[in-house]
Amino acid sequence: MATQQTQLLARTLLTPAVALLFIWMIVPLALTIYFATLHYNLLDPGSESFVGLENFRYFLTDPAFLASLQNTLVLVGSVLAITIILGVPLALLLDQQVVGLSIVRLMVIAPFFVMPTVSALVWKNLLMHPVSGLFAWIAHLFGLPAIDWFNDAPLFSVILIISWQWLPFATLILLTALQSLDEEQKEAAEMDGASAISTFIYITLPHLARPITVVILIETIFLLTVFAEIFVTTGGGPGLQTTNIAFLIYSQALIQYDVGSASAGGLVAVVLANIVAFFLVRIVGRNLEA
Amino acid sequence: MARMVTTRRKVISTAAAWLVGFLIFFPILWMVLASFKTELEAFAIPPSFLFFHWTTENYATVQERSDYFHHALNSIIIAGGSTLIAMLIAIPAAWSMAFSPTKRTKDVLLWMLSTKMMPPVGVLVPIYLIYRTFGLLDTRSGLIFILCLGNLPIVIWMLFTYFKEIPKDILEAARMDGATIGRELIYVLTPMAVPGLASTLLLNLILAWNEAFWTLNLSTLEAAPLTVFIASYSSPEGLFWAKLSAASTLAIAPILVLGWFSQRQLVRGLTFGAVK
Numbered sequence: 001m002a003t004q005q006t007q008l009l010a011r012t013l014l015t016p017a018v019a020l021l022f023i024w025m026i027v028p029l030a031l032t033i034y035f036a037t038l039h040y041n042l043l044d045p046g047s048e049s050f051v052g053l054e055n056f057r058y059f060l061t062d063p064a065f066l067a068s069l070q071n072t073l074v075l076v077g078s079v080l081a082i083t084i085i086l087g088v089p090l091a092l093l094l095d096q097q098v099v100g101l102s103i104v105r106l107m108v109i110a111p112f113f114v115m116p117t118v119s120a121l122v123w124k125n126l127l128m129h130p131v132s133g134l135f136a137w138i139a140h141l142f143g144l145p146a147i148d149w150f151n152d153a154p155l156f157s158v159i160l161i162i163s164w165q166w167l168p169f170a171t172l173i174l175l176t177a178l179q180s181l182d183e184e185q186k187e188a189a190e191m192d193g194a195s196a197i198s199t200f201i202y203i204t205l206p207h208l209a210r211p212i213t214v215v216i217l218i219e220t221i222f223l224l225t226v227f228a229e230i231f232v233t234t235g236g237g238p239g240l241q242t243t244n245i246a247f248l249i250y251s252q253a254l255i256q257y258d259v260g261s262a263s264a265g266g267l268v269a270v271v272l273a274n275i276v277a278f279f280l281v282r283i284v285g286r287n288l289e290a
Numbered sequence: 291m292a293r294m295v296t297t298r299r300k301v302i303s304t305a306a307a308w309l310v311g312f313l314i315f316f317p318i319l320w321m322v323l324a325s326f327k328t329e330l331e332a333f334a335i336p337p338s339f340l341f342f343h344w345t346t347e348n349y350a351t352v353q354e355r356s357d358y359f360h361h362a363l364n365s366i367i368i369a370g371g372s373t374l375i376a377m378l379i380a381i382p383a384a385w386s387m388a389f390s391p392t393k394r395t396k397d398v399l400l401w402m403l404s405t406k407m408m409p410p411v412g413v414l415v416p417i418y419l420i421y422r423t424f425g426l427l428d429t430r431s432g433l434i435f436i437l438c439l440g441n442l443p444i445v446i447w448m449l450f451t452y453f454k455e456i457p458k459d460i461l462e463a464a465r466m467d468g469a470t471i472g473r474e475l476i477y478v479l480t481p482m483a484v485p486g487l488a489s490t491l492l493l494n495l496i497l498a499w500n501e502a503f504w505t506l507n508l509s510t511l512e513a514a515p516l517t518v519f520i521a522s523y524s525s526p527e528g529l530f531w532a533k534l535s536a537a538s539t540l541a542i543a544p545i546l547v548l549g550w551f552s553q554r555q556l557v558r559g560l561t562f563g564a565v566k
Contacts, residue, residue, distance in 0.1 A: 009471065010390035013382035017446060018398065020379065024439045025405045031416035090310060096303035104307045106550050107315035113549030114318065115500040117520040118538040122321045124524075125531055132333045132531075134320065140335075167314065169556075173565050176557045211565045218560060225409040228502035228517070232524040246411040246503075253415050254507065263415045270412035277407035284562050285400050 035263035042257035055264035064240055064248055072244040075159055076223045080216055082163040087170035095178045112168040116228035123161045124233045154234050154242045161229055170215045177211035217280035224273055245269050325535035332531040348536035365515035367430055369498035372437035380445040388453035403562055406443040410503045421508060430513045437498045445494055448559045452486025489555035492548055499545050516541040
């Protein structure tokens with residue numbers, strides 16, 4: 001029974017967190033909206049003036065925006081596809097009886113704990129370097145020409161690195177979900193003579209539908225704003241080939257010092273993320289009631 | 291054993307699992323190996339896998355460049371500081387929502403979650419300008435503050451899901467026995483909450499340690515943690531693979547160990563309880 005006193009206490013305890021998060025959400029966002037309506041360049045101080053929606057028009061009609069939007073979508077889509085298509089069989093494999101499973105689990109989960117700048121540089125240099133990288137040597141063993149990854153397929157190279165980082169996450173979540181699957185259900189299906197494939201399609205896969213959705217939503221939120229991996233490997237290039245929205249905004253803000261245009265871009269990113277967030281929050285909310 | 295597993299099947303899945311696990315882990319292993327090579331050997335083609343001249347000179351060189359310790363210390367202070375402050379703010383909030391829920395608790399929780407969905411790049415410009423105005427660029431306190439806010443929703447959520455599992459009857463029993471709220475907190479709640487607190491602390495330490503958006507954008511030298519230090523190896527003139535590997539190994543080793551301990555909590559923390 002909550003007395004009035006404890007209710008008051010509860011509210012007092014909650015206030016600092018709510019206030020901080022509220023300020024954190026409102027102030028920068030309001031400023032972003034405000035800056036987005038200004039002509040404001042840090043290299044040209046004193047020239048700030050209200051330009052209405054001019055920045056949005058500029059940002060949205062900038063060919064760099066379309067290119068970076070396309071790169072963002074390709075990057076998010078490819079990483080999602082790779083991590084789930086590989087993650088499902090990998091989780092199924094780890095759900096089997098495996099000798100030394102705990103060690104295998106450790107090896108599989110490890111990439112997720114490597115800081116982004118380390119994984120990007122290790123892949124770029126030690127593995128994907130066109131002359132001294134391990135991949136070049138392996139290609140040579142098979143008599144194939146070495147691939148100059150970051151020149152010939154820059155976006156794919158970035159996708160490969162990010163997929164390596166996120167595959168463990170997808171696998172771990174799917175594995176957790178598999179382990180909560182009722183064994184008896186599978187046993188019953190087996191006794192009824194169901195093949196392994198139909199057990200998978202009719203029992204396992206439906207059970208994985210929700211965790212897969214969760215993986216898709218959470219990965220999307222993080223992948224929409226991938227930054228460090230691009231920053232240390234390609235710097236958005238060659239040309240605009242690996243520039244995603246996050247990197248475009250960064251370069252407009254901190255390289256060209258165009259505050260107005262970068263703010264307009266920032267709001268575009270917020271809108272994109274919110275579309276995804278809307279669905280994620282609904283799923284989590286439904287779970288909260290159950 | 292619930293199901294009959296034939297030995298043959300077990301052998302096959304064991305072999306497959308080890309092979310896949312090894313492949314996924316290989317880049318890290320390869321980096322660790324390279325950190326014990328000379329620069330020449332790290333570049334060499336064909337590469338040597340185990341039979342090279344093992345040396346620890348890269349580790350010595352990396353540490354001699356006194357700045358390694360400087361950046362490692364920054365990482366410890368920033369990750370540790372932001373996590374601790376986030377915990378201090380989050381524990382009361384989560385406690386209150388778990389034990390005195392109101393009609394609005396669910397909305398508050400979901401709203402907190404939605405603040406985490408805001409892409410950092412959307413507020414990069416104002417944060418950068420505010421930091422510039424107040425002299426917070428490239429300061430540890432500036433990074434601690436922003437990482438603390440960034441992780442606060444996750445911390446509150448994780449703590450909430452753990453606190454929620456503590457049976458309320460125990461609290462009522464303690465209250466009947468005349469325990470004050472203070473005593474209730476110290477003697478009843480804390481012991482039951484410690485595992486949840488520990489795993490929340492661990493996961494957020496990892497997230498803050500690896501954070502590479504704000505650290506790259508808001509710090510350059512003085513306050514730069516290891517993420518930024520490693521990024522400095524990306525310049526073409528800084529291409530020393532063995533030293534890069536040694537610095538990287540040092541930077542990820544502690545977090546890899548912590549991460550392995552917290553892998554189960556990871557699912558819970560990052561899916562906001564949507565997958566259990």
